[in-house]
Amino acid sequence: MTHWIVAPIILPALLAPFIVLAARYHIGIQRVFSVAGVMALVALSASLAWQVSDGSVLYYRMGDWAAPFGIVVVADSLSTIMVLLTSLLALFVLLYAIGSGWDDRGRHFHALFQFQLMGIIGAFLTGDLFNLFVFFEVLLIASYGLMIHAGGTARLRAGVQYVLFNLIGSTLFLFALGAIYAETGTLNMADLAERVELISAEETVGIRVAAVLLLLVFAIKAALVPLHFWLPSSYSEAPAPVAALFAIMTKVGAYAIIRVYTMIFPPELEVTSGLHDLWLLPAALISLAIGMIGVLAARRLDRLVAYSVVGSMGMVMISIALFTPIGIAAALYYIIHSTLAGAALFLISDLVRTGRGSLALAPRAPMMGTSLTSGLFFAAAIAMAGLPPLSGFLGKLMVLQAGFESSLMVWIWVVVLSSSLISILGFARAGSVLFWKAHSVPAEPEETNLTQSQPAVLSYVAVGGLLGLLVLHTVFAGQVHGYTTKVSAQLFAPDTYMRTVLDTPGKLSKPKEAH
Amino acid sequence: MTLVEMILTYAAALSLLIGSGFIIVGVIGLLKFNDPMTRLHAPTKVGTIGIGMLLLASMLNAFAVGTPSIHELLIMAFLFVTAPISANFIAKVSIHRRDCVTPPEPLADETWSTLNSPDASPAEASPNS
Amino acid sequence: MSLFFIVALPFLGALLPGLMNAAGRAACAGVTFTVSLAAFIGLFTNLPTILQGGVVTARVDWLPELGLNFTLMLDGLGFFFAFLILGIGLLIITYGRHYLSRDDNMGEFFTYLLLFQGAMVGIVLSDNILLLLVFWELTSLSSFLLIGYWKHLPAGRQGARMALTVTGMGGLAMIGGMLILGQIVGSYDLSVILQNRDLIQADPLYLPALILILLGCFTKSAQFPFHFWLPHAMAAPTPVSAYLHSATMVKAGIFLMARMWPVLSGTPEWFVIVTTAGLITMVLGAVIGLFKHDLKALLAFSTVSHLGLITMLLGTGTAFGAFAAVFHILNHATFKAALFMSAGIVDHETHTRDIPSLGGLRTLMPITFTIVTIAALSMAGIPFLNGFLSKEMMLEEATKTVLFNSPWLVPGLATLGSVFSAAYCFRLIGHTFLGPVRDDYPSKPHDPNPGMWLPPAILAVLVVVIGVAPFLVEPFVKLVTGAVQGDVTEVTSKHIKIWHGWVPALYMSIIAVVGGLVLVALFKPLLRIWDALPRPEAKTIFEALIKAVVSLSRGFIHGLHNGAFTRYAMIGVVAIVAVGYHAWVTGTVGAQTRTLQPAGPVPIAGWAMLVAATAALVVMHRNRFLALILIGIVGLMVSVGFVYFSAPDLAMTQFTVEVVTIILLLLALNFLPNRTPIESTVLRRVRDGSVAIVGGLASFALAYHYLLRDAVSTPISEFHLANSYKGGGGTNVVNVILVDFRGFDTYGEIIVLGIAALLIYALTETLLNGPVRRRLLNRVPDQPRAGDMHPMMMVVLTRVIMPIVLIVGFYIFLRGHNEPGGGFIAGLIVSIAVVMQYMASGFSWASARLRYPYHGVIGAGVLIAGFTGIGSWFVAKPFLTSDFTYVRIPPFNEFELATAALFDLGVFLAVVGAVMLSLESFSRLARRADSEESDHPMDIDPSRDDTDTPKVSS
Amino acid sequence: MTRAFRWLMPHPFLTLILAVVWILLQNEITAGMAVFGVILGILIPWATSIWWPDTPRGFHMGKMIVYALIVMWDIIVANIQVAWIVLSVPNSKLKPAWIVVPLKLKQPEAITMLAGTITLTPGTVTSDLSDEGHSLLVHVLHTDDPDAVRDDILNRYERRLLEIFG
Amino acid sequence: MIAASELLNIALVITLVALAFGQVMSMVRLVLGPTSGDRILALDTMVINAIGIVIVLGMYQGVKVYFEVTLLIAMLGFVSTVALARFILRGDIIE
């Protein structure tokens, strides 16, 4: 059993308290440790992803207790790809936070950032449902801290709503876990998958309710309509690098849905049929529509980006909701795309704010650093709106193709294509107001409270890095999609995962003792 | 059951009943009296004695069943030490809020410490600055 | 040259002008020209293969699973278009270098132009319809950038957005159409698709696919009813209008119709849709064009009209129609590009494009006049110019076309269109160049330098050459036509001839020319009638539509997301309950497997207390202080319930947390209003109450359901009970689970707590460093304060009690592994001890004398827990693997040494640090400007009478 | 020596209390526990003595024990009295009163002990201290003669406490 | 004469009922108020009664591990009473 599997969790979990303990007064030292830590994280997660790329499953028993009695950490191709995405995103976001000076506008940014990474990565890697709850809470509470970083009334008011809505979500999670344990007597996901099959068709109520409650929890995380209300204002009020990091948080929900509803409650499972397969897709379609209408309706750039995140999650969820191998493969491709694109857009909106002094989508005098910023915006907007040549277009094609097999195919196509149009319109309007219309506004700013300044070079490097990743995601789309197809196939044949987890003995237990 | 055990058990039962009595009297006082200060008398002390009797019963019972236990004393001590302070604070609340009959002037000093408010004119203090 | 290079060159080259902006205008234009020329030459290296009837291909896999690959194909059609794109491109680059003014950013312009060029070449060379889509959308994007190139012009911005919206919509529709096509055929490769005419046309999805693809083509090629965007695209600099919006991009739709002609055409659906749209567009464009005063607008509508003409020809689906269409594409590209560039010259020289302000330029700008005359007459269909030839062919095709069972409809409308077409051509020449020389031109006009007039002149020469000697291009046109037709039909055997004899087409041509002359002669009265006619302004309608869509979206989005958490929560709760209810009613309820346990009077009383306290809380929650007491009682009852149901650890934790929470809330309530005002209406309260009751019923039903049934299999906790002592070294199974079996949860849990404290600290710092600081310092308490801040009796008691509480905490910590307790509760107890000290003597006095660095305590706690976990690595065990042993050192009893205790120590420290840091942060907010640091632990101390220190009163 | 002792054990009485508490917590009396209790009894006051700067001097342990026994007896007797009052005296006949107790005691510890005693003996509650600490405000539940109650407090408890903290 | 253990059981039940009665009555006082002092007092009484309940439950169920719970409730009950009173008196409870 290699210890490397838990390293991506343990590293930030040790780094953060270390920063608090030893470096809390020195922003410079914090930055050095934080960046070094994230770089190490990238290396670790890349190596993990490499190790499982052959379809194997790595597995780790916490405290040497075998599943299902103890907590296990499992690295398969799905979780490692998410971990790798997280650490790559984190690297560029961190660079931006440092470059833009956001990290120094409040206390404990770097510690919270590391804890946030620990929570996200832990959620991806754990093989235990209650442990997933704990990591959800870790990532949430760190996100609360990051969201209100640097304070400000609007941010705090949005923060209150954000925290409270997620508290409702956490409460629901506990209800779901209680239901799961009451019904099955276990918390380990693989074990759960086995026990669910023991439930007879004459007594399905318990597991059905448990299954949908769990799904609702993840739907809140994934900002699925009508549980998305927490997202627009919190993401737009959050400091830009934080919002950029949050781009991965919604994907935690998507990941959990993929994991749980392919392994534990797979589509062919009788006792839970007619549930998520029924209403998840419509909800996802509405999410996409609402998100993209929001893009058109937004009156501030940060709102626009936030709504585009809602929309892109709708796109992801449409693909997931098909619960087919090609659907999940497309979803995974789109998850990577939308994470990078959303994060890039949030960072760019901060460049705009820095250079322009305002995020209002209303004419202002020309901003500083226009041409570079506008170019970056154009590229990121193209990606997010799903226009060629970037990965958004490819992802959209994948989702549309996956939609062929659905009974709601027409709906999928109509919504995907028309919301694409709406978002193109929205991004075009926003871009032309921000970058073009400025030229017909007199040069002297009429509002003196707008402070404009030239964004830092490191900020541009960070945004460029994210867009560079998007370009790679596009150029190597074949390879990436090939891999996500493999991942998806593995998800629909979870036997390796389950046997690895359940058949390995641990402290005081022999294999299969539980069954 | 040996005789000692039986006696201890009877004693425990008796303590319980006495304790119950005091507890009930305490809450009756709490309900019955019509002034915050008089209400304060009953439960803070009568009730305390009542719980003391229950703790005593617990100890007696423990000795009776052969697992001697004295740590109940600790709780009893704790309750007895803290009860006066609790009562004092509650009384201060009533005095501060003018919920009771105004107390007479102190003999030696100017006023009672609770009434010695630092806020020059409480009436002017606007709510929610 | 490999096809990849031909496509890639413009894209790669696009970087250069942008980067070379500083090197000067000539350098920018030069590098652009060189890049285009290289691609152009590269194209010609493939000409021999094409001429031999061969097809050049190139292929690289991109997204094979999706069927999207970098597959390129060069045949006659592709060559033809690529030739137009690159050839005219070279002319436009030359022209543009001279056209743009010094204020314009030339690097940016040429970057966009090359991007467009690459995309356009990509479209015509794609052998994969998905790849084609990629390039297709790229042309829309680059067109967007080029139309909006002059950022300060509202017309440019609007035109750009309109073009993007309309063509973007078409592009999206086309995605759908192409995907359907690919699904029908099983491949997205054009070469495969083109082989499957019968399969496609027999498929039930043929019609949707056709409509979707045609939507793409029609929007791109400005066919009715999507024609309106093109005139507004004329806000772009003239080189762009000439290049994109007349010669190339708008022909992309035509190209695609031609490309898909073998598999899509020949059906009644195709015929009706395409021919009708083309015909209407042709007539409409010509009529509107005649009355346009803006030179570029006139040309734009003429372009619309001519695109309609080509579309109509393709729609007929005959071999001759295809032949005529290809020939007219070539001819139109030559004369229309020449006209646009000339219009640009006029604009450039006279500073106006308004025809009524012009006239008489013939003598002032003779070269331009010559070029315009040749090109316009060609467009009007005057013999010996190339436009005449293809127009004749069109009219001939029209006479053979029966639409809606009427043999007259198509020829009649075609003739009408030609009349107007001739008319605007004559007006263009007459009203701009003929007539008297005026003295009120905005700028003194003269012919420009050769750099500007040479490109249109070259095209004008071509117009004449083709017009006189069509046999020079005929083989090439036939080659292209062959590529269009694929193997569906043979290429027509007819030849392009100047003289066909007295055929109907010739009469129609004559009618057109004569009619055109008559219309121009009658222009003034006609214009008055035209101006008097009510007609829908497409732009106004479009803008109104967009505006309506935007305000509808705003109303919807902002109405939905109105910032009301109460609504969000309400929707969330209702959704959760509804989904849960659905799951419930669609499932089956199994038999009860557990027997109900009887409830005695005490549980009933406890239940009644809990319910009463909860109800009281709901009813009386507006009194916030009372609400806190009530919530305390609920917590107390829950704790007692936990004791009753055999969970002492839980009871302790619940109650301790309860008290600390109440302390926190009290600290906060100090700043908040003490009462919640009545704001919600009765109706609202009833609504909320109903939702609440439904939610309550749901949780009740669920809980009751599970309580009456056993789990489907033995709970895993059986293992924990069996192995807690053996493997975890503790008899308190809950504690062993917490620090051992599921220690990883606890590790996360203390991290949550640590983060909470860090967050609270960080926010306090932020508040105290921000505008809130002043408010806080000047805060007036919302209620009068009593005297005696630090009462003597409390202080004295604390001196005794606090050490006792500490020792209890220590005891609870040590015993936790085997008896109720543990690091967490111990941590809270120790925190409470310190809080007692703070409550007695005040935070400032207590912390001035002894202050722990709580940050460090948290950090240390989390680190200790973490390193305890890592410690197992050194004995080759997984993270957090526990070990324990028993030690005996006289006079002490035998005691246990366990790594779990070390872990618990980490928990303990993290809890103490977190609670204390949070409380400290809250209390820092409360420090007022008027508060002094007190020197004494208590305010009143008669024993100080002797030393007579001044009294501290507040 | 004394200085070292005082540094080690700033409040010897507290040390004793803590040792006893530790033994009570363990719920068994063994030598090991006693030793450990003493160790804790030394360590904890040592760590928290900064919050108890001025140690009362001249504390008479013997008199304290006598005092404690008297108070315990009073508690039991007075509890029964108050229970009777609660059950038998109607609100209309109840005669509550404030009484002011002038203090000779100066030490906070002594005053606190007196106040606690007053409260624990049912029928009286110490309600407040005067703003210079020279009087106690006591509430009496039911009395015909407040002055007698005051004198009783002064004679029975304050006198003894003056001796204890002499 | 009733057997000792039986009597003890009866006494335990009576005590539990008495405590439950005490809780309910205190709750009434808490809701009625009318003063803050009354409410704090009622809560304090309820906490003390809760201690009694836990003690008696321990005896009744024959469980010996509830001692820590009792001790904890005693300590924390005191702290919460003081905190609530301090809030009324001073607003800031740890100034």
Add this chain to the structure above:
Amino acid sequence: MELLVASAIGVMTAAGIYLVLRLRTFPVILGMSLLTYAVNVFLFASGRLTVGAPPILSDDVTVYTDPLPQALVLTAIVISFGMTAVVVMIGLGAYLGTSDDHIDDPTAEPPMEDMSDEVPDPAAEQTP
């Protein structure tokens, strides 16, 4: 007994939801606390109800209640404590900035001038 516990969960849930739907931060936080109690009891009840059998191993006892839900609830209590502290602090911070403790934030979507630029301006016609 089961009925009592289940209905207590229901009552606390209902009260919690009602308070969560109130308009001010403070009652909403109280409502969240109630919901937390409710869910903690629910989670606890997933181990079913056992009277008088705490999971403290002892030689003379054979019946123990299910310890796992207890451990889970313990974790949940601690976590929700942290969350409550955080939301109280953030709510307080928001209140201190605005003197408004409404939970709803109508300023989340401030009205702003229309961004459309459809008013034609004369400069438009003078394209070079």
